[in-house]
Amino acid sequence: MQYESKHFLGLPVVSLDLGQQLGVVKSLIIDPETVSLMGLVISNKGWLSENRFLPFSKVKSVGRHAVTTESSKSLEKIVQSSDHRQLEGVQVLSCQGNFLGTVEEFTIDAETGEIVTLELSGKLINSLLKGKASLPRTALQTMGKDVIVAVAGAEEKLTDRESAIQETVKSVREKTSKVLDSTVENSKKFTQGWRAPWKNNKVDLKSEKRMEDLKEKTENPLEENKEEKRDS
Known part of the structure; x- marks a missing residue:
């Protein structure tokens, strides 16, 4: 399962041994060596x-x-270290010295803890793409103290998340519209096909009546002559 970094913030931390809430997540610390x-x-x-x-x-x-931990004794004192990083607000540059954007949040694999993508914003992102852009983990070269350095050609690896979502929604809408149109058309054909025999039956009934009358006249010509004489 993957979560955005902002998903962690504010989650309660619960120990499984005592069923006790130990606190809530305030921030995330990143290891720059393992990303x-x-x-x-x-x-x-x-x-x-x-x-x-x-x-x-x-x-x-x-x-x-919630975030769970086995023991209520899992919490440790915070030890300040220059190796610890917080990614939000850090600028990202390509190794050619081109500014790619600023980290707004990032995606984490909840099972391994690995950073999967960085979500960037900035003027370049706005000019090339719409809204936030995702930079994959494979495009990262160095996570320094001041900036994050990306590999050459990292610009080409930026993807527009919002456009991808919009395209997916558009595709679903188009497919749904086609299904509805097909259903309506089939319903019309079914209705027309159901009414046609009914109308034809009316015609057939009239034709049968005329045929019966003609048959009676043919079989009983004398009766017909008698009726004509009476009328005269």
Whole structure:
């Protein structure tokens, strides 16, 4: 399962041994060497409680409504390190020195903790694409202290997420419209086909009546002559 980084923020962290809420996710810490989630900064309950660190290795599961960990003792003190990164707001440059955009959020594989894509915004993104653009993990070269460096030709690997979603929605609408049109057309044909025999039956009944009258006259010509004499 993959989640946007913003999905983690505010999620409660629950220990499975005591069924206790240990706090809520405040921010994410990234390991620049492995380009993956190192752990979560947890805000404890209470005004005077200090933030704690939950290593990703001790995360049992990440769900839609909570993060779980096996033990209530999984939380650690936060150790400041120059190796820790927070990606939001970091600029991304290509190795040719071209500005690609600024990281707004990123997609995480909840099982492995790996960063899958970076979601960028900026003037270049707005000029080339509509809205945010995704830069895949394979396009990243270095996650430095000040900027993230992308490989040569990274511009060509940018994809427009919103356009892709719109195209998918458009495709679904077109297919649905075709199905509806086909259903309406078939309904019309069925209705016409159902009414036609009814009309034909009326014609057939009239024809049969005339045939019967003609047959009676042919079989009983004397009766017909008698009726004519009476009329005269």
